[in-house]
Amino acid sequence: MVAEKATHDINLHDVNLFLHDEFHEAFRILRQEAPVHWNIGSARANGFWSVTKYEDILTVSRHPEIFISSKGIAGSGEREPDPTDMARAAERPQGEGTSSIITMDPPRHVKMRRLVNKGFTPRAVNAMEPKIREMTRQILDEVGDRKSGDFVLEVSSRLPLAVICGLMGLPRESWDLMFDLTNAALGAGDPEYQQAQTGQAGHTSIAKETARRGNARMAEYFREVMADRRENPQEDLISLLLEAELDGDKLTEGEILAFCNLLVVAGNETTRNAISGGMVVLDENPEERAKLQSDMPKYIDTAVEEMLRWTSPLHHMTREATEDFEIRGQHISPGEKVIMWYPSANRDEDVFEDPYRFDIQRDPNDHLAFGIGEHFCLGAGFARAEVRVMFEELFDRYPNIKVTGDPDRLRSSFINGVKHLQVDYR
């Protein structure tokens, strides 16, 4: 007999729910019992509305002026903002901490996004595909003849990093530094990454220090790159940002830094986890995997979409309500946080037939792994291309690659991450 969790027992503040797959069951219950559910605050964090139905996430996403991003897009905010944070913010060098497009609202968001989106169109992605394939092959060349290794460190983390660095005109020598910095900035809740940055592990102030140092070092690096591009403009995103004008003004250094920060973090971590998570789920579903490998051209596109639906690399995005708004009879008030849980939308029984089945032929597959609406993932085209090309090349070179250990998961309610994955390549 299995005792079912009552909805009042479900506390999505508990990061440990996300360490394994327990969150899926929690979401399933919420979708059924309380699709728009007030999750009470913890000692540290504010309460928030949990939105777990696909349709409702669509509703929230369609109203970016009502459900705004400028008050933060991850977590529910701290109950009592730390005074040392305020002091630190005052000390920070000019421009650091400026918001990027991910925490911007219309109308400024629309203009800002338009400055960069030409670099991310299907045409831009297609133009880069040969380079993506070349980078993939180089990465697999470095794996070489080895029998076994860590798929995350050796394969899945490398391609997204290479592509985003390539887009930004960053040299090969910077790739390892970028990897460390992004891990610190995003994985700050995880003891392994805290340790690397601070020499300690274990609670919130360490997490903040980890993130702060990661961001500070990244800003320092990008200032150097910007200085170089001012002297020697290239055909890359940083040069484009330096030249760009918004409302007749150039972007400030802070705005450019914020955008670089966002790109390196967003373009790196998420796609890595789609690839790693894809490897895990394929390995767990040998019939689907065999089908895919039997005819890659036929199945790869729908397989990529199913990997995205299944892994949902971002667990959530947060909005703050600016008006009263009602969803399913629940009254949301101004100032309240609303959290959209994408893995839940992607298992919504009202949208996906047999949602807990991994089906590489699933079609249509209108998953929300990239969100939808005003803040739809800018990098979606690149992410899709990277996942596809990686599996094409990987299975061509290592058709018998096998997962040999449990994935070492990131401790985060924001990122669905795999830190390490032991595999036998041959």
Place this chain on the structure above:
Amino acid sequence: MTCELHGRCEESAPDVFRLSDDDDWAQVLVNPVPDDLHEQVERAILTCPRQAIAWKDTRPGE
């Protein structure tokens, strides 16, 4: 919400939406939409990543 040339509309309703390299947004090839293409356009509206498409006037019969 503004078009960003993702092209899902062209996939769903190729007789209605067309992307070209020279334009800033998808072009509408036939307007008003004939009845037999309505369902395709509904799908394009639903799946547009930017939610940039909407019916402008009431459909015939409404």
